[in-house]
Amino acid sequence: xxxxxxxxxxxxxxxxxxxxxxxxxxxxxxxxxxxxxxxxxxxxxxxxxxxxxxxxxxxxxxxxxxxxxxxxxxxxxxxxxxxxxxxxxxxxxxxxxxxxxxxxxxxxxxxxxxxxxxxxxxxxxxxxxxxxxxxxxxxxxxxxxxxxxxxxxxxxxxxxxxxxxxxxxxxxxxxxxxxxxxxxxxxxxxxxxxxxxxxxxxxxxxxxxxxxxxxxxxxxxxxxxxx
Numbered sequence: 476x477x478x479x480x481x482x483x484x485x486x487x488x489x490x491x492x493x494x495x496x497x498x499x500x501x502x503x504x505x506x507x508x509x510x511x512x513x514x515x516x517x518x519x520x521x522x523x524x525x526x527x528x529x530x531x532x533x534x535x536x537x538x539x540x541x542x543x544x545x546x547x548x549x550x551x552x553x554x555x556x557x558x559x560x561x562x563x564x565x566x567x568x569x570x571x572x573x574x575x576x577x578x579x580x581x582x583x584x585x586x587x588x589x590x591x592x593x594x595x596x597x598x599x600x601x602x603x604x605x606x607x608x609x610x611x612x613x614x615x616x617x618x619x620x621x622x623x624x625x626x627x628x629x630x631x632x633x634x635x636x637x638x639x640x641x642x643x644x645x646x647x648x649x650x651x652x653x654x655x656x657x658x659x660x661x662x663x664x665x666x667x668x669x670x671x672x673x674x675x676x677x678x679x680x681x682x683x684x685x686x687x688x689x690x691x692x693x694x695x696x697x698x699x700x701x702x
Contacts, residue, residue: 494536494552495585497593504592505530506559506582511599514576520569520604525553525580527594529561533587537563540579544598547579556585573603 508527517523525537537553553565571578580596 494538494555495583495591497581497583498591499593501592503594505589506535506584506592506594508580508582508594508596511580511596513597513599515599516575516602517567517578517599518602518604519567519571519573522564522566524562524564526562527582529559531559531584531587531589531592533559533590534585535559536583536585537565538581538583540581542577544579549581553580559584567601569604571601573601575600 506527506529508525510524510526511517534556536555536557539550539553540547541550542548554563557563576598578601579598582594582596584590584592
């Protein structure tokens with residue numbers, strides 16, 4: 476029985492380490508991982524595309540890591556011996572512990588001249604599927620518009636009454652309304668009556684002399700009759 480348990484553990488370890496062990500004697504190089512980005516939240520239970528810049532030939536493996544950057548540990552292989560195409564669609568398990576960070580990826584070159592070369596991703600988070608739905612529902616509820624309270628305006632009229640003693644005279648000023656008109660009398664123009672002074676007639680020729688003589692005779696007769 477103990478032998479069976481030991482064999483089972485050994486088989487599981489072999490399955491867990493089926494990918495090529497990275498050559499940690501040298502630093503990471505090539506195949507820069509583009510997504511997930513730093514502190515990106517990857518939703519659990521939904522397809523997500525891992526992308527990287529392929530710089531080596533041969534196949535590669537992708538391994539999920541967990542823990543702080545100074546003590547990261549491999550969880551399991553996401554994909555093994557896949558073509559170095561620069562992308563892979565991954566659906567994170569809903570059994571993964573939600574965290575805003577402390578997850579990472581390890582890319583290992585499996586074949587070719589660069590076998591054993593590796594590259595790290597930046598740390599990212601795993602978002603639980605139910606928490607994403609809850610946040611979406613909460614945002615929908617809070618998006619409902621709130622009706623603003625209507626304002627009320629109260630108008631107050633104050634009436635003041637003044638009582639005058641009996642017999643007292645009260646002068647009420649008259650306030651003119653409208654536009655006042657002013658009558659301006661234009662001065663009458665002076666009446667001008669022209670006078671005419673007849674000019675002495677002018678006589679020419681014989682006819683003129685006869686008229687003068689007749690006038691002189693008439694004047695003499697008038698003088699005699701006067702006496």
